Amino acid sequence: MRVFLQLMWYFKQEKWRYLGGIVMLAFVSLGLLVPPKVVGLIVDHIEEGTITEEILWRYAAVLIGIAIGIYVLRYIWRILIFGSAVKLAMLLRNRLYEHFTKKSQEFYHKRRVGDLMAHSTNDLQAIQQTAGDGVLTLVDSLMMGGFTLIAMATTISWKLTLVSLLPLPIMAWATNKYGTMLHKRFHSAQEAFSTLNDKVQESISGTRVIKAFGQERDDIDSFSNLSKDAVKKNMAVARVDSLFDPTISLIIGFSFFLAVGYGSILVTQNELTIGELVSFTSYLGLLIWPMLAFGWLFNIVERGRASYDRVESLLAVKEEIEDSGSIENSPKGDISFQLEQFSYSTGTPVLSDIHFTLKRGQTLGVVGKTGSGKTTLCKLLLREFQLKSDDIIIDDHDICEYQLHALRNSIGYVPQDHFLFSATIAENIAFSKVESPFIEIKEAAELASIHKDISQFKYGYETVVGERGVTLSGGQKQRISIARALIKNPEILILDDSLSAVDAKTEESILQQLKRKRQNQTTIITAHRLSSIAHCDLIIVLENGTIVQRGTHFSLLDEDGWYKETYEKQALETLISQGGVIK
Numbered sequence: 001m002r003v004f005l006q007l008m009w010y011f012k013q014e015k016w017r018y019l020g021g022i023v024m025l026a027f028v029s030l031g032l033l034v035p036p037k038v039v040g041l042i043v044d045h046i047e048e049g050t051i052t053e054e055i056l057w058r059y060a061a062v063l064i065g066i067a068i069g070i071y072v073l074r075y076i077w078r079i080l081i082f083g084s085a086v087k088l089a090m091l092l093r094n095r096l097y098e099h100f101t102k103k104s105q106e107f108y109h110k111r112r113v114g115d116l117m118a119h120s121t122n123d124l125q126a127i128q129q130t131a132g133d134g135v136l137t138l139v140d141s142l143m144m145g146g147f148t149l150i151a152m153a154t155t156i157s158w159k160l161t162l163v164s165l166l167p168l169p170i171m172a173w174a175t176n177k178y179g180t181m182l183h184k185r186f187h188s189a190q191e192a193f194s195t196l197n198d199k200v201q202e203s204i205s206g207t208r209v210i211k212a213f214g215q216e217r218d219d220i221d222s223f224s225n226l227s228k229d230a231v232k233k234n235m236a237v238a239r240v241d242s243l244f245d246p247t248i249s250l251i252i253g254f255s256f257f258l259a260v261g262y263g264s265i266l267v268t269q270n271e272l273t274i275g276e277l278v279s280f281t282s283y284l285g286l287l288i289w290p291m292l293a294f295g296w297l298f299n300i301v302e303r304g305r306a307s308y309d310r311v312e313s314l315l316a317v318k319e320e321i322e323d324s325g326s327i328e329n330s331p332k333g334d335i336s337f338q339l340e341q342f343s344y345s346t347g348t349p350v351l352s353d354i355h356f357t358l359k360r361g362q363t364l365g366v367v368g369k370t371g372s373g374k375t376t377l378c379k380l381l382l383r384e385f386q387l388k389s390d391d392i393i394i395d396d397h398d399i400c401e402y403q404l405h406a407l408r409n410s411i412g413y414v415p416q417d418h419f420l421f422s423a424t425i426a427e428n429i430a431f432s433k434v435e436s437p438f439i440e441i442k443e444a445a446e447l448a449s450i451h452k453d454i455s456q457f458k459y460g461y462e463t464v465v466g467e468r469g470v471t472l473s474g475g476q477k478q479r480i481s482i483a484r485a486l487i488k489n490p491e492i493l494i495l496d497d498s499l500s501a502v503d504a505k506t507e508e509s510i511l512q513q514l515k516r517k518r519q520n521q522t523t524i525i526t527a528h529r530l531s532s533i534a535h536c537d538l539i540i541v542l543e544n545g546t547i548v549q550r551g552t553h554f555s556l557l558d559e560d561g562w563y564k565e566t567y568e569k570q571a572l573e574t575l576i577s578q579g580g581v582i583k
């Protein structure tokens, strides 16, 4: 029952709705006590030969009145209690979603998407059930059960009541035991559902790779294994679940046996009328629901507790990035990197001894072997990871002094693994400036050299991009991502290997336009192809996370090292691809 305490904050928040619902439930429970009593009275009238048409109509009117009253009250409590439960699920869903949007990349590297989705669906459903059906079964089983017992003991016979309840402790023991078993099993069933969810999500996202490698059979087999595992764990839940009803029915049957047996003795001893015995057994019938509800209650709350614990532990994950900066104004582009060392959570240093300054309006080129730390350097500027103070200074202020929103507002980032939303091309480009007029969208597309391609599509800028942009070529997606960053006209533009999928001519055209347009703004370009960064004011060459060479294109060509070697190699490759002959 701990989950009710855990949810107390919400019950307090919605106290009037819950109290209203509980009061209605109480009236329904009281109303339900009337028919058995009326039936008993009618039986006694029949037995005594005093029944008249008028008496019959009077009782019928009472029963009809009670039925209508119960109908209305049931309708209202359902809206009050179940409505509040739906609201709780919505509240937690929004809270989770907000939590997800604030989480850093590190969080998403550690968590599986399917698991997060399971939290937002299955777990919330179980919590909603606790706040709805759980409250109903708790209140109803206590009130309905309590009122019925009081009616049995006070209006009929306390002795018969006590005897009939003898089997109840067995029920309490059994439901408690089943509840504990259920909690563990349900936890593991939810985990299995998360894993299954994750598998579906990953397989659908990676369907092209699966097909390209002919791995459909293996994929189906691995899904089927996970599915079997989920079924196995849910069956384990169902096995305990299925014990509740038969156990309770058995105990109720035993109670009936005792009631009828001992009740008959009392009738023969004239301590009870036949009508009272009929009323008593009807009351016992009314106890079936509270007892079953009590069993279900364990079931519901154990599921709710397991799910609430899972959601709570997720919500308790602290922000890795402190957003405690006070500067609200977005910075301009004077950047000074004074980074001694940076490592991911794995602990191995990924960047060391990175020192350089960049004046507003300058362009920085970052090159180096794959895995040398280029993307990490860009991500640090976006504060995707926690930094030490004075690691990066922008406009004379430590990067951490800026509010995250203000900092990121200054930056236009085109990541290596570009992502397009399932929306039109225009909406994708105007993502960060939703209200942009068409002329600005077109201008950004022209700057990114994608306008011509878009114009050739049947629906132009209104072409809907499939999920993850599957209907576009890699180069087109890349250029739409560039246009999306450019429409912001950001103070700092970061192109992280963002020209890799365009041909040399398009690359040249984009770079020329950027040079012309961004004379007073800072640009950082990371690349494998040196032609992308040859025009930069400063080029740094990274190797194993440290700067091994720095200078301009021409100064670097004058010294022996990775830059000169790579440049010559790439020049040769270009020559060969253009049909040149090596002698």
Ligand SMILES: Nc1ncnc2c1ncn2[C@@H]1O[C@H](COP(=O)(O)OP(=O)(O)OP(=O)(O)O)[C@@H](O)[C@H]1O
Pocket: 106, 109, 344, 345, 346, 350, 368, 369, 370, 371, 372, 373, 374, 375, 376, 377, 416, 497
């Ligand atoms: N989230 C992460 N957690 C742990 N290690 C990471 C993470 N991201 C990158 N790394 C490691 O950091 C190092 C630098 O990676 P990074 O992506 O910055 O290199 P890069 O120069 O951009 O590579 P590429 O040219 O292939 O894009 C690599 O060894 C990589 O394995």
